Amino acid sequence: MAVLRYLLVISLMVIAITGLAQDKPERKIVQLSGIVIGEDSTATLPGVHIYVPTAGRGTTTNAYGYFSLPVLTGDSLIISAVGFHKQNFIVPFNQGDDITELFQLEVDTIFLENVDILPYPTEEALKQAWLALRLPDETKQLRESLNGEYLAYMIKNTPLDGSLSASYYLDQQLYYQINRYGGISNPFLNPFNWVRFIQDLKSGKYKKKDKN
Numbered sequence: 001m002a003v004l005r006y007l008l009v010i011s012l013m014v015i016a017i018t019g020l021a022q023d024k025p026e027r028k029i030v031q032l033s034g035i036v037i038g039e040d041s042t043a044t045l046p047g048v049h050i051y052v053p054t055a056g057r058g059t060t061t062n063a064y065g066y067f068s069l070p071v072l073t074g075d076s077l078i079i080s081a082v083g084f085h086k087q088n089f090i091v092p093f094n095q096g097d098d099i100t101e102l103f104q105l106e107v108d109t110i111f112l113e114n115v116d117i118l119p120y121p122t123e124e125a126l127k128q129a130w131l132a133l134r135l136p137d138e139t140k141q142l143r144e145s146l147n148g149e150y151l152a153y154m155i156k157n158t159p160l161d162g163s164l165s166a167s168y169y170l171d172q173q174l175y176y177q178i179n180r181y182g183g184i185s186n187p188f189l190n191p192f193n194w195v196r197f198i199q200d201l202k203s204g205k206y207k208k209k210d211k212n
Contacts, residue, residue: 027072027073027074028072028073028097029070029071029072029097030070030071030072030073030091030095030096030097030098030099031068031069031070031071031097031098031099032068032069032070032071032077032091032099032101033066033067033068033069033098033099033100033101034050034066034067034068034100034101034102034103035061035064035065035066035067035102035103036048036061036065036067036079036081036103036104036105037065037102037103037104037105038084038104038105038107039104039105039106039107041104044061044064044065044066045061045065045081045084045105046061046062046063046064046065047060047061047081048060048061048065048067048079048080048081048084048103048105049078049079049080049081050067050069050077050078050079051077051078051080052069052071052075052076052077052078053076053078054075054076055071055072055075057069071091072091073091073092073093074090074091074093075090075091076088076089076090076091077089077090077091079103079105081105083107083108084105084106084107084108085105085106085107085108087103087105089101089103
């Protein structure tokens with residue numbers, strides 16, 4: 001009698017296992033493709049990781065948020081990106097050899113507490129340092145800044161700013177154009193100018209007129 005019960009239990013277990021094996025669909029390889037977008041549904045997300053933890057394989061989205069990865073039906077995928085909540089996806093059965101999905105990730109907002117950075121460990125130490133602070137003598141600084149030797153040194157060694165550099169460059173270009181076809185004549189070396197000047201002296205042109 002005990003042997004019959006034992007055989008009956010074994011038979012029922014075999015039948016149950018066989019039934020479960022027949023109910024579970026066969027896993028096959030499919031090509032999963034998709035696009036990952038953000039919350040606003042307008043911008044695609046590049047660099048998003050699509051990973052199958054149990055298989056140790058995965059890929060990332062390209063510059064247009066697109067990816068394509070061979071997986072097994074029933075695989076559990078993790079879609080993750082920095083600054084977004086992770087999303088899980090199970091590859092469905094009986095949807096053909098190519099599956100296309102659209103994934104939308106939610107922004108992971110993290111609020112940090114305010115941190116006050118002070119140069120002193122306590123507020124009392126800050127007050128003591130502030131009261132002991134000695135401000136510089138502005139009169140002495142002003143007197144030193146107006147020193148003639150110091151000003152001459154600054155004028156001599158301070159480089160030109162943008163405006164003065166531009167003026168100097170334009171002046172040099174003007175002098176170049178003027179002297180391009182010959183040097184600038186000196187009026188004191190022109191004999192005709194001397195003749196005219198002597199004639200004006202003789203004629204009394206440069207005599208001082210009496211206001212009365």
